[in-house]
Amino acid sequence: MPATDPAVLSMGEPLLEFNAAAEGTLESSTAFLAGFGGDTSNMAIAARRSGASTGYVTRVGDDAFGRALTDLWQREGVDTTHVVTEPGGETGSYFITRHGDGQHAFTYRRAGSPASRLTPADVPERAVAAAELLHISGITQAVGPSACDAAFHAMETARAHSTLVSYDPNHRPALWPAARARAIVMRSAELADIVLPNLNEGRLLTGVHEPADVLAAFAGRGPAIVVLKMGADGVLLGEEGRTTHVPAHRVVPTDATGAGDTFDGAFAARLLDGDSPLEAARYAVIAAALTTTGHGAVGPIPNREAVLQAGDLRR
Ligand SMILES: Nc1ncnc2c1ncn2[C@@H]1O[C@H](COP(=O)(O)OP(=O)(O)OP(=O)(O)O)[C@@H](O)[C@H]1O
Numbered sequence: 001m002p003a004t005d006p007a008v009l010s011m012g013e014p015l016l017e018f019n020a021a022a023e024g025t026l027e028s029s030t031a032f033l034a035g036f037g038g039d040t041s042n043m044a045i046a047a048r049r050s051g052a053s054t055g056y057v058t059r060v061g062d063d064a065f066g067r068a069l070t071d072l073w074q075r076e077g078v079d080t081t082h083v084v085t086e087p088g089g090e091t092g093s094y095f096i097t098r099h100g101d102g103q104h105a106f107t108y109r110r111a112g113s114p115a116s117r118l119t120p121a122d123v124p125e126r127a128v129a130a131a132e133l134l135h136i137s138g139i140t141q142a143v144g145p146s147a148c149d150a151a152f153h154a155m156e157t158a159r160a161h162s163t164l165v166s167y168d169p170n171h172r173p174a175l176w177p178a179a180r181a182r183a184i185v186m187r188s189a190e191l192a193d194i195v196l197p198n199l200n201e202g203r204l205l206t207g208v209h210e211p212a213d214v215l216a217a218f219a220g221r222g223p224a225i226v227v228l229k230m231g232a233d234g235v236l237l238g239e240e241g242r243t244t245h246v247p248a249h250r251v252v253p254t255d256a257t258g259a260g261d262t263f264d265g266a267f268a269a270r271l272l273d274g275d276s277p278l279e280a281a282r283y284a285v286i287a288a289a290l291t292t293t294g295h296g297a298v299g300p301i302p303n304r305e306a307v308l309q310a311g312d313l314r315r
């Protein structure tokens, strides 16, 4: 048990990342940069780098990838009390390739991963009750039925103890059928205080097109805050019936992997630090933009000083 309970707990699947060094197909790629990914792990690291005490809940294998990830969290100061190491488990990984049109392709090797075997028994109920914010994503729910049960158990435990629930749909069509995704994501929005979809998945999950309508469809499920992430167009923030557009921070992007996760972590850290949702969103668009200027998901996540320096945010 850590000396003090983390304010932010994130739960889901971490992955090793292999990012092709040059443009091209996976078949033709010969060199890869190793890194780390997994949306909820990225979020935990982003929240930590923005100053929140943070813990991660997952299962990894007792393999090299599991050890590398555990070392990463420990280096970052992310609490690993609730990381279960599974004997014989094979921690998942993914490959990123880039194509001429600026598009990325992701190839996953994660079926049967330890994190897909998360169960409600892995939810640290006491730590969830003690935390200020729990973060869950649609990927946490999509990787396996028992992991989905664990996600709901964690969210219900959080609600019962006034721990805020932050939820990112992060819809990945390869992981689950659209109808199941829709049902589970929209139910999760009912349990969440903060919902953070991107525009594409928001359209797919709600069936409406206009950003304001997508935002309203999520807000109608009851969360106090909805943040609709729109890439280079920034975010639409919905709270207390008001909608505010927060423009993106201008950068020259090279790799947008993990920008949304960084937004989620930075936003949570600042809210817990006392920012209003609008102040937190202004901070988080800068943090998210900065992650797009370097390769890979975790390496370029900025710390608080870098965000404050890049933006005109005096605090
Ligand atoms: N090209 C860009 N320039 C500036 N900011 C950007 C850019 N792309 C993304 N961002 C910032 O990052 C935020 C999140 O990005 P995006 O909308 O792509 O989320 P996402 O699709 O959830 O990302 P992820 O791939 O991590 O799931 C945006 O709302 C924006 O503030």
Ligand SMILES: [Mg+2]
Residues within 6 Å of the ligand: 168, 170, 198, 260, 261
């Ligand atoms: Mg996303």
